[in-house]
Amino acid sequence: MNWNWLNRNTDQILSWLLAHLWLAALPTLLGLLLALPLGAIAFRYRWSYAALITVAGLLYTIPSIALFVVLPGILGTRILNPLNVVVALTLFTLALLVRVVADALDSVPPPVRQSATAMGYRPIRSLLTVQLPLAIPVIGAGLRVAAVSNVSLVSVAALLGVPQLGQLFLVGFQLDFYTPIIAGIVLCLLVAAVFDTIILVAVRLATPWTRAVSHR
């Protein structure tokens, strides 16, 4: 481990770290926001479930690097534009979460759903205020997977020259030098751990009832 090299390049590494943070965080959030309505549609209309899940599955099999390369052509962006990364990872997140959201909504016990109907809830309100809150733990678990996989997928974009922690791996390979590689791995793990913790805490705060212990 060459600490001098790290000291000399601290500023550069920090800027890559920052870029990495938002390049991974933004698609996770956008993907979730898009997955909620689409997942709700897949849940609500059985015929759309199969279609949406199939498309999502296909999307997920596209190698990330291919998407990074193809997107500029579709979006009219430059290859170095970080927007390509954001769009690609948003699609991956969406592909992962559509199914998670649909299945999470489906996991709400039928009696609870039926009693919402029986009380006089309209479908949208029941979805938003009864089913969605109850689906939070399952959606949260899916979101943790998506966030962590986004952290690692962002690194791939380094091959295109988009600056973020992945650059450390390129530098390491080019110089046949382990310090940047180890630093890159440690920082990626750190970012993943931070995201994971944030989601975990958010889910806990949003679901106080799951921790209510029996007073019986």
Place this chain on the structure above:
Amino acid sequence: MINFDNVSKTFGEGDHRTAAVDDLTIEIPTGKITVFVGPSGCGKTTSLRMINRMIEPTSGTVLIDGVDTRSIDAPTLRRGIGYVIQNAGLFPHRTVLDNIATVPVLQGQSRRSARATAAELLERVGLPESMGQRYPAQLSGGQQQRVGVARALAADPPVMLMDEPFSAVDPVVRAQLQDEFTRLQAELGKTIVFVTHDIDEAVKLGDGIAVLAIGGRLAQYATPAEVLSHPADDFVADFVGRDRGYRALSFTAAGQLPVHEEPTLRLGSSPARGPAPSSAPVGEPYWVLVVDDARQPRGWVDARRLTSGRGVELGDLVLGGSLADPHASLRTALDAALSSPSGRGVAIDADGRVIGTVAARDVLRAIEAARVNAPHSPGQGTSPGAGAREGEADPAAAAVPS
């Protein structure tokens, strides 16, 4: 009043068609408890859910107070009808108070005022106010079921639908919930449609009982007494069960039973003339009824076992079984006689004071008399029958030997 007019419901198509409800025509009276009872899968839930349009009939009309339910927007209709689901179906993510406040909030009341009403309701269903802040998972099954009832009552709907509300709790809690429910209904006078597969529950709670057979056929619609004493067909007789004859005694008032004078002994005192009279058969226990200072029965004592001069203590007593209130049913009177060690059932007045004893042979005589005088109407139709309902209003009428 709720009317089903030739209502049918089939699920599925072609070979998978199931008739859940078959041409149901029934009139459900206002302010009474009407029970839909029948074996599992006979269409009880389906019938119930066609009232609040959770299920739409395949054909026929459901009317509430003469209004076709299809003319009312479904969610609006449902907010005006209380619904208690099996296993309570509470919202796990809301506190007990917020669960109860559900419908008022949906109707546009402020959360604050809805919670205030909810707190009052909590007390009404026998739960402490402190429970309002808990989540459903922190409540026992019985408590959850009470919250379910409170939630259904929150908007004070004139009509309540209850789908096996007490099936998931143990028998002791169930009996307790049933008793409280009866008391609550006596105060509230709601129009209640109650679904159960348990004929005992139906008989206990129902003002009228609709017995449904598999395939959604209405087999009999009558008062509980009528269903027990005159089942409309073999299906009903079979469903009602073996000891229906004995259970039917619940509906025959014991009003005219002779009450025999019974010498009593005060707790703490000793028999004035020795432990047992010499006329009593030797070798058999000689039972004397022991009462307290308020003349309430405490138990029986075998006078032969008492030592002369010593006062009767609680420890000497054999507890006698149930008590017969002469205004109660023949079933209670018979049970009191059969469960008493002396064979004489203790009869009490409204304040619980001993007025004498009833004998099993007198109960049997009354049963014979009631049988001879019972009306033999065919017990099937679209309403429980005006005559039968009048009989119910005056329970003694059925038992008076004319």
